[in-house]
Amino acid sequence: MFGATKDFMGKPAPPGYIAGLGRGATGFTTRSDIGPAREGPTEADIARLQEQAKRKAAENGDDDDERYQDPDNETGLFNAAPYEADDAEADQIYDAVDAKLSERTKARREAREKEEQERLIKERPKIQDQFADLKRGLNAVSAEEWENLPEVANIAGRNRKKASLREKFAPVPDSLLPRAQEEMATTLDLQPNGLVTPAPGTMTNFREIGEANKQVLGLRLDRMADSASGSTTIDPKGYLTDLNSIIVKSATEIGDLKKARLLMKSVITTNPKHAPGWIGAARLEELAGKLTEARHIIDKGCQMCPTSEDVWLEAARMNNADNAKKILASAIKQIPQSVKIWQTAVKLETTMKTKKTVIRRALDLVPNSLVLWKEAIEMEDDPNNARILLARAVELVPQSVELWIALARLETYENAQKVLNNARKMIPTSHEIWITAFCLQEANNADADRLERLVGVGVKSLSMHESALSRDDWLTEAEKCEKNGYVKTCQAIVRATIGMGLEEPDFKSTWMEDAESAISNKAYDTARAIYAHALKTFPSKKSIWRRAALLEKSHGTATSLEELLMRSVKFCPHAEFLWLMGAKEKWLGGDVPGARAILDAAFVANPNSEQIWLAAVKLEAENGEHARAEMLLANARVKADTMKVWMKSAVLERQLGKITEALQLLDQGLVKYPTAEKLWMIRGQILVDRGDNQKARENFTKALGHCAKSVPLWIMAARLEERAGLLIKARAKMERGRLLNPKSPELWLESIRIELRGNNVNMGKTLMAKAVQECPSSGLLWSESVWLETRAQRKGKIVDALKKSENSAHVLITAARIFWADRQVEKARTWFLKAEVADSDLGDAWAWHYKFETEHGDDARRKELIVRCKASEPRHGEYWQDVAKDLKNTGKNTGDILVLVALSLPSNVVP
Template identity: 55%
Template sequence: MSKVASIKPNKLAFLSMPAPPSYVAGLGRGASGFTTRSDIGPAREGPSAEVVAEAQMRRGEEMEMDSEAYQDPDNEMGLFAGTVYEADDEEADKIYEGVDQAMDQRRKARREAREIEEQKAIRAQRPKIQQQFADLKRALSVVSDAEWEGIPEVGNLTKRRKVRDFGKTYAVPDSVIVGDRDRGGFENALDPRQQDYGGFETPAGSEALTNLVEMGQARDKVLSLKLDQISGTSSISGSATSVDPKGYLTDLNSVVLKSEAEIGDIKRARMLFDSLVKSNPKHAPGWIAAACVEEHAGRMVAARKLIKAGCEHCPKSEDVWLEAARLHNTQDAKIILANAVQHCPQSVKIWLTAANLEVEVKAKKRVLRKALESIPNSVRLWKETVNLESSALDARILLSRAVEVIPQSVELWLALARLETPAQAKAVLNKARKAIPTSHEIWIAAGRLLEQEAEKPEKTKEERAQELEVVDKTIEMGVKSLRQHQVLLTREQWLKEAEKCEEEASPRTCEAIIKATVGMELEEEDRYDTWLGDAESAESRGRIGTARAIIAYALRVFPDRKALWRRAADLEKAHGTRESLEEILSRAVHYCPQAEVLWLMWAKEKWLGGDVPGAREVLEKAFIVNPESEVIWLAAVKLEAENNELNVARELLIRARSVADTERIWMKSAVFERQQGQFETALATLSTAISKYPKFAKLYMIQGQIHESQKDYPAARASYAAGIKACPKEITLWILASRLEEKDNKSIKARALLDKARLVNPANELLWAESVGVEERSSGPAQAKVILSRGLQECPTSGILWSMAIWAEPRPTRKARSVDALKKSLDDPIIICTVARLFWAERKIDKARQWFSRAVATNPDLGDSWAWWLKFERQHGTPEQQQEVIEKCVQAEPHHSPVWQSVAKDMQNTGKNTKQLLELVAAKLE
């Protein structure tokens, strides 16, 4: 034992021992295996987890266990760590494993298919080079030996040995320049030595009679020249190339890179169509489709071969011939179409295509006349032939022959009639009517011809009227004749024909068509509404003549309809002249003498036209028919007052109060005296009027305003109080009374009056807006916002209150508040104008202009909207845009809005027109 124990073990014995399997040096110290690029073959992977665990067990090292936080819950090392693995557990694991395998197999086919599709998509986007040139490689099998031998040798393309030239220049020796100069020259004279020996440098009989070296050089030079000519090279430039630069660039542009998917589709299509044309060679669309496939693939030669075979198998198909002509150049296409007309002489398309290929007009005519010899009954060929004629006489001769050959063509008859003289045109149209009795176009053309004859300047007014009546009779006869021949056009079709005549500058024919056909297919009780709808529809499409003719016919049927006359007057006012409008109104008052508005429109047009006596005459006629008409009396007073006939106006008012004793006449009388500064007379008139009409609130308003202008606040307060007592529902009276108290520095009383007014008139936006204004002027913005919120609760759709709420908000929140206002107020014009002002403040000019236009379009009677728009255009618009706003406002004639009414009713602005008021309101707005 002691001997054995005394033997020391060799600690370095492991160095001579073989390494264990899968040994990795330094693994125990955390090292891992690696390979370098110097190793041949793929890089070696490190040892697997099982190998590492086995090595650690052999060394006696304990396996490091993961903590509970990183343990796999499927590994039973926690709760079930101490359980026994029994047979049923093994069976359950096998069952689960079988289920997993079955599910994996079920998804395998779908997964593999998806992977294949993804791979195909990737290959379609980025195909391999060998796939792109696969068909070209297969095509190499048909290359002959001679073609292989004819391929030129490739030179040095690497450019490795190319001398790089950095722009260095060298002086050329004179010997090189002289030698190059004399290289292509020749001598035509002999030197003295050559003259002595008969042209040779040596005596006759010498063996050196010729220089064989020079002859060889000359032969090489000639051969080089021929080779250069054949290959297209230039000996001068020294470049040897057979590439045409322009053609080379063109070929590059024509190269189309196709993806793998497209190549596969082309191959399949080629196979399908190849099978189709072989199985059914008489099917023309198959040949066309096969040629189109080859054309798409860029193989024009193959496409032309296929379409040539198609022409041979289907010589009666015009489509095949046309496709063949399309696939060839112009000269070849002419030859193809020449063969085509031999097989298909009745094809109009082939003849027209052949004519279009010709450049000269003479050649086109020759082709078309050849076509007419084969197809004399083709309208299209005749039209094309006539269009090529520059002489009207030649065209007339051709059309005369055409209508003989094709008497059923309406187009040819009408074309011939247009080229003939008026007398001959009538004869042509009569022949056409007999040849085609079912054509309405011929009757309409006849009517237009008669209208043109009647509108000649040398005709007198009576002759013109008589001939225009013939137009009506002609169209009426045409409608009856068409009915006899069972040609029943609907009302809508006839109306379209009438609009077409108006578009072609034949208004009398349009009117004749309306007269003859507008009453067709209508029940008696539906005529009025239907005709009004037709007129509005025609006017919306810009067919004013058609709308005027429809209304004129309706007025003949319903001459006593006041609304219809008003509609006719509005149409003439918008699109006609003042003379035509006055004519309409004179007829209107004749048929509807009780229509006061028509009398007033007539008088106003006379007045606007500068005919004041004529306006007086119209109103006198109106007085005779309507002696008690309030509006006519007031119109007469206004006419005299505007023309500074104040005494006449006052007398008219006195007579009106006795003849037409109405509350409005009394009010106008008081207003007239107030405007003239006769306040005592005005107050006396108002006292009498109030005694007669105690329930007319405007009398109290005018009385209170007169007292207020005279600084008699107690009398004004009494007038307003009496008015409120008599008319408690009149909102303006409450507001005027409140403003009077506020002007008298009694804000508390003004607030109390408005509170009382809101109790009597609940949910009134004007009263709430006035209350907000009172609080803002007396208490401040905070209390005003409280009142405003209460007002919005009671009047949630009020545009005035929402506008005030928007401006009461801070600048950043106004936009959001305006969105709520638009939703709640249902697009109120005041809110729209407020939004436009917000855009204006944000410098969004285009949007502001759009919203201002929308505001005035929603309600053009609000003058403040027009004034804001004009103020905006004065700052950001052009003079043309400003003038457009003014013209639209004058046309709309607004009367309402707070600022507009305050300016218009100011005594200093009496007699000012709409344009002047607009300027004043725009200047007053803040």
């Protein structure tokens, strides 16, 4: 299409016109605009102009004489005067006066500058300020409205009158179509059923032309296919494989090959006995694709270097198997002692019988080769033949530890002892032979004393030959023995070497580190032996008994744990942990009388122990013996008068429904312990349950007076006001609590939720912004901030939350719930597992995971989850504590609590 001629074409531009100025372009100046450069003024002109300037300044009284310069710049009259202390003091006084004057006018100056800035913004506002209100309104635009926005079109010149233009095109003449049809038909006539070429001048038939195109395409495809008659020479299956075998060399590669041939030829000509030269020349021809020439060159190399095993091996590699065997036979005649040639000859054999024949012939010629003996022994399937070969091998290669140990393992107990004794004589510095002897004694039921004596003799013998292992190496060998099933040997090695190279002050710390290292390597028997030796040395160390007990609990049996605990309390009768652990294990095992007996013995040893009293109370209360529990608590309040005893007493009375007695106990306890926040909390809960809000409010007021740092008390007081409909008071409580407890994420979270429950979402978001600034690493706040975002923005927010909270368990749970809502089951399960690992004490993580598995998992997964939860024994969490501390759930185990918490979770996966 052609456009109309513009009326401004060929006319001069208006003055001051800059192309593109309307769309923001800026003009520039070129040399063509300013013309050629001119010569500058001469020196005479410059002097004349300077003289005129001085004369004019003198007439105007503007004298720049240095005498009248400002003395402050130190370049005038006083430039040469000394700067003394009084001068410095004067300068300081003047600076102070200037600062004072500036401070007095600072407020007026700042107000004037601010007013000036606001005036300028109003007069010349920025584009982003003009459209700020419109931008804020864009968040209400839906996706459908965005999609329905019209496309921006070019509206330049829309109102101009366009000249009527007709579309011009040049049609293809009909004479070209018959000609094309003739060319196609000429090819088609070669086929039996081809089309007949039409006569010139006939009418064009487009249908026939289309059919002709289809048949031509079909013919081309048929040529590429494998015909049934086999007339086609192209194999479509092997075509790409054939292409791989074609080596296309450029001129550069050919030139490089020629240079390399000259170099290799020079090498083998000047030094024909140089084996690497022959190998390099042969490999060059092989790389060039001339395998025959390469074989010819390497054959010459074998003749020129008959004693080089590398040349013979290269020649064997370049030939097929039959020729390679002949080449290696010639090589053996030249170099009968070459182990590599014998190994290659064995590999070329195809049957086991011929392999054995070749390897035995090799051993006849090279009887001291350890490699050949190993291959010969590995080929034997019959243990008797292998034993015979090993017996001969140790005679010919007596310094091989591997052969001696292999022979000892194939012999009987008596013969193995003889073999190992001979091995120790031949190789007295080998610790492997001694350890094999230790394991042999254990395998034949040697008693512990005999084994320990043998280990001591072995360690002493190796020390005499200056080849003894270090203490760490001996412990490593002990772990290897344990993994091979020789536990007694492991323990004997530990007892004999655990103190090597150590001084007495370092015994305990070093042994504990060794035990932890063994546990991390899953060598539990080694760690058990270390603890046993440490307890024998330090029988009164409670920390060692504790570590040993935890090891038995995790990786031992109930019997071994019970025996260890019974021994521990004899040496450490005042270790409350050991008594309680023993009683708990008895109780978990169903032996309640046995647990009572242990606690009775613990009372004798520790009559004033709070933990033992409370453990006895818990045992009786959870087994239905409430009267005994009340009696124990009454005695405990006399003998072990602690805040926790008073609290447990009130809790027990509350569980039994004796509210009056519980309040009396709380009042008595608060007289003794006025700062006990838990006593105030229980009292407040009882009053709230009874509906006495006024007394509950008074209770919390008194409690906060004594326990102003207690976060749960502030939360409970605020919730009381909120339930009463006094939202302003609840807000005031939280503000007061945050003031006294800065950087408390729980208080910030409760403040935010109070606003959200009051349908004040904007205030909640404002508080959240302040909260994450004051508590930037709180996972509790970051997880809640994710739910305040829209669904589209949550995934972006969760990334920031994970970074800022350092992978907090709360944030991990939130991420898992988002994946759960998106039906990404495996990702959600992975993130729930991460939350368990991050904080196993957070019961909410286990509960959300269990709820997820009830929907997307199976019974096996749920059972495994309950087992892991019981092992972790979680105690914290918003939903977990609400259920676990409910009086209706008293006495239920961790698994039952987990199921109840999962049922109490919100029905919606995401809010």
